[in-house]
Amino acid sequence: MPADWLSADEWQAVALSLRVSFWAVLCSLPLGILTAHALARWRFPGRQALNVVVHLPLILPPVVTGYLLLLAFGRRGLIGQWLEPLGIVFAFRWTGAALAAAVMAFPLMVRAIRLSIEAVDPRLEQAAATLGASRPWVFATVTLPLILPGVLAGSVLAFAKAMGEFGATITFVSNIPGQTQTLPSAIYTQLQIPGAEAQAGRLVLVAIGVSIAALLLSEWLARAAARRVGA
Amino acid sequence: MSLSVSLAHSLGVFRLNAAFQAPPGVTALFGPSGAGKTTVVNAVAGLLTPDAGRIEVGSTVLLDRRAGIDLPPHRRRAGYVFQDARLFPHLNVRQNLLYGRWFARGGGPELAEVADLLGLGALLNRRPAALSGGEAQRVALGRALLARPRLLLLDEPLAALDQARKSEILPWFERLRDQTRIPILYVSHSAEEIARLATTVVRLDRGRVTAQGTPSEVLDHAAPGVTLAATLRDCCGGVALLDTPAGPLSLPAASLPRTMRLRIGADTVLIATTSPQGLLGATVLPAMLEDVRGDLLHLRAGHALLLARRPPGPLPAPGTPVHAVLTVPPRVLAD
Numbered sequence: 001m002p003a004d005w006l007s008a009d010e011w012q013a014v015a016l017s018l019r020v021s022f023w024a025v026l027c028s029l030p031l032g033i034l035t036a037h038a039l040a041r042w043r044f045p046g047r048q049a050l051n052v053v054v055h056l057p058l059i060l061p062p063v064v065t066g067y068l069l070l071l072a073f074g075r076r077g078l079i080g081q082w083l084e085p086l087g088i089v090f091a092f093r094w095t096g097a098a099l100a101a102a103v104m105a106f107p108l109m110v111r112a113i114r115l116s117i118e119a120v121d122p123r124l125e126q127a128a129a130t131l132g133a134s135r136p137w138v139f140a141t142v143t144l145p146l147i148l149p150g151v152l153a154g155s156v157l158a159f160a161k162a163m164g165e166f167g168a169t170i171t172f173v174s175n176i177p178g179q180t181q182t183l184p185s186a187i188y189t190q191l192q193i194p195g196a197e198a199q200a201g202r203l204v205l206v207a208i209g210v211s212i213a214a215l216l217l218s219e220w221l222a223r224a225a226a227r228r229v230g231a
Numbered sequence: 232m233s234l235s236v237s238l239a240h241s242l243g244v245f246r247l248n249a250a251f252q253a254p255p256g257v258t259a260l261f262g263p264s265g266a267g268k269t270t271v272v273n274a275v276a277g278l279l280t281p282d283a284g285r286i287e288v289g290s291t292v293l294l295d296r297r298a299g300i301d302l303p304p305h306r307r308r309a310g311y312v313f314q315d316a317r318l319f320p321h322l323n324v325r326q327n328l329l330y331g332r333w334f335a336r337g338g339g340p341e342l343a344e345v346a347d348l349l350g351l352g353a354l355l356n357r358r359p360a361a362l363s364g365g366e367a368q369r370v371a372l373g374r375a376l377l378a379r380p381r382l383l384l385l386d387e388p389l390a391a392l393d394q395a396r397k398s399e400i401l402p403w404f405e406r407l408r409d410q411t412r413i414p415i416l417y418v419s420h421s422a423e424e425i426a427r428l429a430t431t432v433v434r435l436d437r438g439r440v441t442a443q444g445t446p447s448e449v450l451d452h453a454a455p456g457v458t459l460a461a462t463l464r465d466c467c468g469g470v471a472l473l474d475t476p477a478g479p480l481s482l483p484a485a486s487l488p489r490t491m492r493l494r495i496g497a498d499t500v501l502i503a504t505t506s507p508q509g510l511l512g513a514t515v516l517p518a519m520l521e522d523v524r525g526d527l528l529h530l531r532a533g534h535a536l537l538l539a540r541r542p543p544g545p546l547p548a549p550g551t552p553v554h555a556v557l558t559v560p561p562r563v564l565a566d
Contacts, residue, residue, distance in 0.1 A: 123317055129304035130276050130311040131378045132334030137305075141333075145321045 006202060012178055013186035014206055020094060020182055021162035024102035025109070025155050032106060032158075033151065036113035037139075041122075057168070058107040066171025069100055073172075096173035097180045101162035109158040116150020117143070149222050156218035160211050183207055232289035234258075234382050234414040238274055240281035247271070247281070247438040253382075253414045256430035257404075260418045261449065266435040268418045272384045275416065276311045277304035288381045288414070308335065310380030314387045316367040318359035324370050325355040331378025339379035348410065349373045349403055365396035369403060376407075383415040389424060397424075404428055422450055455527055455538050456496035458564065463489050477535035478516050482560050493561035497527055500539035501556040504547060510556065518555040520547055530555050 006014065038044070039051055057065050073080040073090040080090065090096035120143055128138045144151075166184035173180040175189060183203060190200035237250035247267040251258075260268045273279040275286055277293065280301055286294040293302050293309075310331075318327050328342060328351070346352050349369045359367060368388050375383060385404075389397045401424065408415065408428060419425055425432060425446060432449035434442040442449045461480070465472040471484045475493065507515060518532040523546060530537040532555050539555065547553065 121317075123313070123315070124319060126278055126304070127311070127313065127317040128319070128330070130278070130307075130309055131331035131374065132305050132308065133330075134303070134305045134334075137334070141330075142319060 006206075007199070009177060010186060010199065010203060013181050013183050013203070016094060016097075016178070016181065017163055017183040020098045020101050021159050023095075024098045024105060024162045025159050027098070028102040028106055028109065028158070029151070029155060032109040032154065033113055033147075035106075036110045036117055037143075039110070040114045040117040054110050055107050057104050062104065062165075062167025063171050065103060066100060066168035069096075069103065069168065069172040073099065090173070092173050092176060092180060094173075094179060097169050097182055098162075100168040100172045101165045101182075104165045104168050105158035105161040108161050109154040112154030112157055113147065113150050116147040116153075119150075120146045149224075152221045153218045156214050156221065160214035163210055163214070164207065232381070232413060234275070234416065235287045236271065236275060236284075238271060238281045238284035238286070240270060240274065240279075240284070242270070245438060249435060249438065249440045251433045251440055251443055253416055253433075254431060255412050255414055257408045257415045257417050257428045258431040258433060259425040259429035259446070260416060260433050260435060261420065261422075261425055261429075262435035262441075263420060265437075267438040268420075268435055269386055271435070272311075272386050272416060272418055275307075275382075276309045276384055277302060277307045291381065305334065308379060308381045310375030310378055310383045312368070312371045312375050312383070312385045312388045314390050316359075316364075316371040318362075318367055318370055318374070320359055322359075323355070324351065324357050324359070324362070327359065327370055328355075328373050328377055330374060335379040340376060342377065345373045345376050348376075348406060363396070364392050365400050368392065368400055372403070372407070376411075380413065382413050383411075385415065385417045387418050387420075389419070389421070401427060426450060454496055454498065456494055456499075457536060457538055459493045459495065459535055459561075461491050461493050463487050463491075475533075475535065477532040477537060477555075480514055480516075480557075480561065482563070485563075487563065492564040494564055495537060495557060495561045497538040497540050499557060499559045500530070500537055501558060502528065502530065502539055502542070503554040503556055504551075506554055507556060512560075514557040514560070516555045516557070518553055520549055520551050520553050522549055 035050070035054060039047065039054070070077065070091070072078050073083070073096065075081065075084055075089065075091050083089070090099050125138050125142055128142045133141060164184060165182070166188065169180065169182060170185055170188070175181050175185045181189065183206065187200050187203045187207070190196040190203065233255060234253040236253070238247060240247040245267070247270050249267065249271060260271060262268055270279065274281045274284070275293070281296070283296050284294060285292070285296070292300050293307050294300060319330065322330065325342070328345065346355065349372060351369060351373055354362065354366055354370065359370070362370065372388070389400060392400065405428065417428060429446045432444060432446050433440055434449050459475045459477060461473040461475045463471060464474050466484055466487065469484050471482045471487055473480045473482060473493070480493070502520070516532045518530040518537065520528060521531045522529040523541060526541045528539040528541050530539055530553065537555050
């Protein structure tokens, strides 16, 4: 397939989406594992509240999530005003698109990882403790290897979700070509131009391809992991 | 090194209140299901924090609620072999065996020694899923030994195995008992395993220690029989005469307390349909056959119930007067 199959602007949108999704998943993964572990195993006051907060982006209209992000992380936002002097700016930057994608994909990631943590037999963790492993070591040597398939599946799912994120992204960081115009934003833009259906159609094919590839990859990872633990 | 345990714990309506000593060798925790055996073992391993108590191995205090000492499981170094092996499925046998080595450096047996002791040489590269139940238990035992434990806790390690696997693995436990100097706490409700392995037996029943001693002392007690209160009436002339609810009994004279409890095992009682004559050393009590339950006869003697093994062949009808013959003198229990 020739590289000029897509225009330079369109390639830019695809590349930006891949970059945004990659960093969104990578940066939210540690927090996702921690949150999933807390929800699955810890008993603390406020556990239900945490559960609700984690799931909010799944339930709220994406526009609302984007607006809340703008209130929090805009240049004059509750958190943004403290970050700006440190040189951390999210508003109207690709980093903001990554933040929006991470927030929107977070519930899916946490759900997948939480399910895999709940499937780990806590009696194996007890056995590790009696053999001399402290809690962090038990997690690193027993829990984490056993939930790896869930972590990978959750990451792939979150990546696919991040690739498709539109509502919160366009609300929070707008639709600036080369800066914040991700694949869905680019499709949306093309659809606003009369007669540009062909360009939009090519981007739609890319979106479908990436999604199917992600789905197949996550299925394959799950099967490979199941073989590995001999289940 | 010996293990000293003293615990009190409540779980719903269940109350555990137990204290015992486990010297080097195998101490069997014996008793029916729900007696609190696993609760005791979990408390020793640190998987459960009891309401009150103190646990000590040698001079190391693992738990002392009053002093606020409660070592976490990973610092107790209690080698725990669970009923269900609990091997790590993502590691092979060699990695499972060496797991505890990451945290316990220096000294202790080497992998080769343990593999040799337990016959694991051929299994080292296998995955746990590819092991039989008996092999998995041997790996679990090896894994516990290699973690340099202060003591070993074996919680019904044979319960999930069939008879053939049990006979395959019991000799390995015997070798272990004879080659190690650490206390081994062995939970079981199988009198056969305990008779083979234990050097000390602690009998638990409904959360309390009801007997503690050598296997023969405690296992006899676990056999069917009755316990009677007795009062010393006369102790002179080489024979002690006792009053019991079953009638007067005589014992070889010894320094007996004024009141005591007597244990009469079902296997030491015969019945006779006519009054037997000339039995030396036996005690004959008039009795009535009250009931037949399974292979035990219930006899009414005076105000007491005696148990006897059912003999083969036809029995007199319930209600028939008989004679209960105690073939050996009753055993005196400390009060």
